[in-house]
Amino acid sequence: MTTDIAPVLADAQDRTTPSRPAERRFGRALRPGAGRQHHAGPLAYVLLGFAALVSLFPLYWTMVAASTDNTRVTQTPPPFLPGPNLFKNLGKAWTDAAMGQAMLNSLIVAGVIALSTVFFATLAGFAFAKLRFKGRNILLMLVIGTMMVPPQLGVVPLFMMMADLGWGQKLPSVIFPTLVSAVGVFFMRQYLKEALPDELIEAGRIDGAHSLRIFWSIVLPIARPPMAVLFMITFVQAWNDFFWPFIALDMTNPTIPVALSQLSAGYVRDQSVIMAGALLGTLPLLAMFIVFGRQIVGGIMQGAVKG
Amino acid sequence: MATSTPAAPTGGQPHPASAGPPGKGGAGGGSSRQSRRTLIHRLDLGAMPYGFIAPFFLIFGAFGLYPLLYTFWISLHRVELSTMHTREWRGLANFTDLLQDDLFWNALANTFTIGVISTVPQLLMALGLAHLLNYRLRGSVFFRVAALAPYATSIGAAALVFTMLFERDFGMVNWALGLVGVDSIDWSSEKWPAQFAISTIVIWRWTGYNALLYLASMQAIPRDLYEAAAIDGASRWQQFRTVTIPGISATIIFTIVLSTIGATQLFGEPLIFGQGPNGVSGGADNQYQTLGLLLYEEGWKNYQMGRASAIAWAMFLILILVFVLQRVIGRVTSRKS
Numbered sequence: 001m002t003t004d005i006a007p008v009l010a011d012a013q014d015r016t017t018p019s020r021p022a023e024r025r026f027g028r029a030l031r032p033g034a035g036r037q038h039h040a041g042p043l044a045y046v047l048l049g050f051a052a053l054v055s056l057f058p059l060y061w062t063m064v065a066a067s068t069d070n071t072r073v074t075q076t077p078p079p080f081l082p083g084p085n086l087f088k089n090l091g092k093a094w095t096d097a098a099m100g101q102a103m104l105n106s107l108i109v110a111g112v113i114a115l116s117t118v119f120f121a122t123l124a125g126f127a128f129a130k131l132r133f134k135g136r137n138i139l140l141m142l143v144i145g146t147m148m149v150p151p152q153l154g155v156v157p158l159f160m161m162m163a164d165l166g167w168g169q170k171l172p173s174v175i176f177p178t179l180v181s182a183v184g185v186f187f188m189r190q191y192l193k194e195a196l197p198d199e200l201i202e203a204g205r206i207d208g209a210h211s212l213r214i215f216w217s218i219v220l221p222i223a224r225p226p227m228a229v230l231f232m233i234t235f236v237q238a239w240n241d242f243f244w245p246f247i248a249l250d251m252t253n254p255t256i257p258v259a260l261s262q263l264s265a266g267y268v269r270d271q272s273v274i275m276a277g278a279l280l281g282t283l284p285l286l287a288m289f290i291v292f293g294r295q296i297v298g299g300i301m302q303g304a305v306k307g
Numbered sequence: 308m309a310t311s312t313p314a315a316p317t318g319g320q321p322h323p324a325s326a327g328p329p330g331k332g333g334a335g336g337g338s339s340r341q342s343r344r345t346l347i348h349r350l351d352l353g354a355m356p357y358g359f360i361a362p363f364f365l366i367f368g369a370f371g372l373y374p375l376l377y378t379f380w381i382s383l384h385r386v387e388l389s390t391m392h393t394r395e396w397r398g399l400a401n402f403t404d405l406l407q408d409d410l411f412w413n414a415l416a417n418t419f420t421i422g423v424i425s426t427v428p429q430l431l432m433a434l435g436l437a438h439l440l441n442y443r444l445r446g447s448v449f450f451r452v453a454a455l456a457p458y459a460t461s462i463g464a465a466a467l468v469f470t471m472l473f474e475r476d477f478g479m480v481n482w483a484l485g486l487v488g489v490d491s492i493d494w495s496s497e498k499w500p501a502q503f504a505i506s507t508i509v510i511w512r513w514t515g516y517n518a519l520l521y522l523a524s525m526q527a528i529p530r531d532l533y534e535a536a537a538i539d540g541a542s543r544w545q546q547f548r549t550v551t552i553p554g555i556s557a558t559i560i561f562t563i564v565l566s567t568i569g570a571t572q573l574f575g576e577p578l579i580f581g582q583g584p585n586g587v588s589g590g591a592d593n594q595y596q597t598l599g600l601l602l603y604e605e606g607w608k609n610y611q612m613g614r615a616s617a618i619a620w621a622m623f624l625i626l627i628l629v630f631v632l633q634r635v636i637g638r639v640t641s642r643k644s
Contacts, residue, residue, distance in 0.1 A: 038543075040442035048439050052453035055515060058468045059456060061479070065471065074477045076485075120362045127359035132352075139360065146367060150572055152599060153623050154374030156381055156606060156616045160391050161374065177370035180363045210347070211355035240461040242575040243599065247607065257575070260463025264470060264579045265586060271471060278464035285459040293452035300455070300516065301523035 062282065065275035066090065073271050089276035093263075097277050098251065102259035103284070109174050109245075109255055110238040116179045117234045118227050125188025126219050130201055131211070140189070146182045155247055162248060173248040174255065178238060184230050191226040192219065229299030232292055239285055256281040382616035389610060401617035411618070413593050414601040415625070417502065421577075421597065422570030425506035430562055433514050437521035438547065451522075454515030465508050466579035470495075473504040495580065498594035505595055508576045513569070517562050521555055528554040560637070564630065571626050574599035598622050 040048075065073045068083035093099050127133070128140050154177075162173035196219060204214045220227075242257040249258050260281050263274045289296065382401055384394040405411045440450060457465065472479045473494040481491045494500045528550065536546045552559075577595045578586045587604045589596025596604075598618060606615030 038442050040439070040444050044439050044442050044444075048436075048444070048450050051436055051439070052450055054511075055453045055456055058465070058472070058511065059460065061472070062464065062468050065468075073471075076477050076482045078477065078479045078482055120366075124360040124363045127356040131356040131359070133356035136356075139364075143363070146371060148568075149371070149375060150568060150623060150626065152572055152602060153378055153619050154371065155602075156612050156619065157374035157377035158370065159606075160612075161370075163391065176366070179370075180366045182363075182367070185363055210351045211359070215359070236459055240459075242462045243572070246575070246578075247603070257461045257463040260461065260467060261575070261579050261586075263463075264467055264582045274467060275471070278467040282460050282464045285461075286456070289452065289456060289459050293455070294448055296459075297448070297451045297455055297519060301519050 059282065059286070062275050062279050065272055066093075066279045068272055070270045070272050073275070085272065086276070089270075089272050090280060092270070092273045093277035093280055096273060097259055097263055098254060099256075099259060099277055099280050102254045102256045103280065105171060105249075105253065106239055106256040107284075109171060110235045112175050113178045113238040114231045114235040117181045117184045118231045120180045121184030121188045121230060122192075122219065122223050122227060123215065124185045125190075126192055126196075126215060126223075128185065128189040129192040130196060130198065143182045143185050147186075151244060155244060158244070159247060169248070169250050169253055171249075171253070174241075174245050177244065178241070181234065184234065187230055188223065188226060192223060195226075196222050226299075226302075229295060229302070232288065232296050233299060235288070236285060236296075378616045378619050381613055382620050384613045386612040386616075387610050388607065388612055391612065397613060401613050402621070404614070405617055405621060410593060410596070410601060411621075414589070414596045414598045417589065417593075417595055418571060418573065418597045418599075421502050421506055421509075421573060421595065422567070424502065425509040425573075426563075426566040426570055428506075429510045429514050430517060430559070430566065432510070433517035433562070434521055434559075436514065436518035437525055438551070440518065440522050441525045451519065454518055456515070457512045458516045460512065462508075462512070462575035463579060465512055466576050469504065469508045469511070470580050470582060473507075495582070496591060496594075498590075498592075501580070501590060501595045505573075505576050505580050508580070509569075509573070513566070517566075520558055520562060524555040524558040525551060563633070567629055567633075568626060571622055571629075572599050573597045574603070578603075598625075 063086075064079055064082050066089050067086035068079050069085050069089075072079055072083060124143075128136065128143075158177060162168055165173075167173040167176075200218055200222075201214055204218055209217065239255075240257060241255075242261070245255045245258050246261060249255060251259070251262050254262070260277060263277045381394075383396065383398060385397050385401075386394050436454060440447065440454070444450065473481075475481060475491060475493050475495065478494070480494070485491065492500050494504045532550050532554070533546055536550050541549060574597065577589055577597055577600055580595070581587070581590055585591055587600055587608055589600050598621070602615050602618040602622070605611050605618060
């Protein structure tokens, strides 16, 4: 959802303050208690523990419900511990609700969108951060301005366009409109502006490298950390995107969120199977979170550091 | 995909070859090669930046800007989904129809109430959570990742789980309420409980995300401000109010703006919560139909693309109105204090 532009915009706000490059590096924001040094008392731990419980419980319970059967999950008191049917239900959700197809589609959609967003954002972000050209500031303002436009505004003509292009119900109709992101451009610009020394580019020019070569040999290696963060954030967002895919695709060829919406609409009656579907839709991202959680958190915080 | 990018340098190269500038003193081969190189160099400096930003603007123009403007044109017509290319001019009739449509006002009111009861608690809780996370903590990474985990859950999965938790007969919420002696609540068919349940999904998914934004911005507040406040005898709470809140005010404003945009567009949560045919109409009595759902219903259930476009523009105009109001209120209150 659009809420994701928050860090970038918060950042945009305060570009006049002198920056402290050391603090802008990715991951730095993770340093515990960087701002205030008060130690947390027992009450803080209790409250935080409660917050973590509230955050994680629905995810845990999805797993519990997905591992029981329909009669058990609809009894009171509800089950709190996993049952024996997890794999049976997962298999059923996989076949009954087209989850296999949906997962493949989501992987393609989110993968392509994340790759292309990262590539084009780095390209444009580099130009906006380090190259001089006429109209740079106006064009950058234009990029920022596009973040404020709600996606709903374009869906009707977009739907017609996709039908005309012969992409109705097909993956390109979901992929193409999201191939670039203004947030990404701005995010990369902010990073490269500070992390990429002008001297390095000049040295490259003196050695006779043209811009594309400089981009390839100097910018890309330096921009790797923010590119990774942008990739993950874009992937999560594209994987979870609902409104447009729901309109553009149908049940024969859904992405995960579209398939999940059908689960609720009586496509499958068995509650445990429905929860198994929800679990399947969440698992890949959850796995990514367990592996890269620290980096994703750092990336989201990174954007907002100067707000 | 990347065609437009490499196209720029290669497209530029024939130029210096044909234009091989003879007017530059007419020196030997060496210097002409050099001037050719400077020309390539100049073209590289002059044109390449545009090549770098072109993909963004081309794709955005085709799939973002163009549909957006086209929406307005469609909103002035009668267009049916089945015959999308036959248009009948209606002028502003789609808009005036909306103003007389009870469903529109109902959806507008629901969008507003769900927006308020999901955004206000969400941001307040995020502020509290950020404050806690800002302490020196053991296991701070765990708490941060845990707080952000709901953000990684798709709307579909989140809405499905909460729909079950809020189920009338066997849902865990009613069971827990039963333990403390509260009668079962019919979360889906009564208006306020339904709106509350839908807001819960939104709050659950976004609180941690906002908390991390606040936390990042809290960590940028210089420590000496707290020390100065402490020397002046300010309590922890007073420090929070007089140092922390003003210090992150810019971030707070932006989370308000973005939550507002999100709230205006609310779609998936009520749709899935509605389970089945009632989903799009937002419950049997439209008790939680949002503007997003109404847009979809008009366009893809009633086949009236013109009306759907008018709703899209109405949403946009309302958004602008909210921002203007926010600015005015912000200015008035900041002048007072």
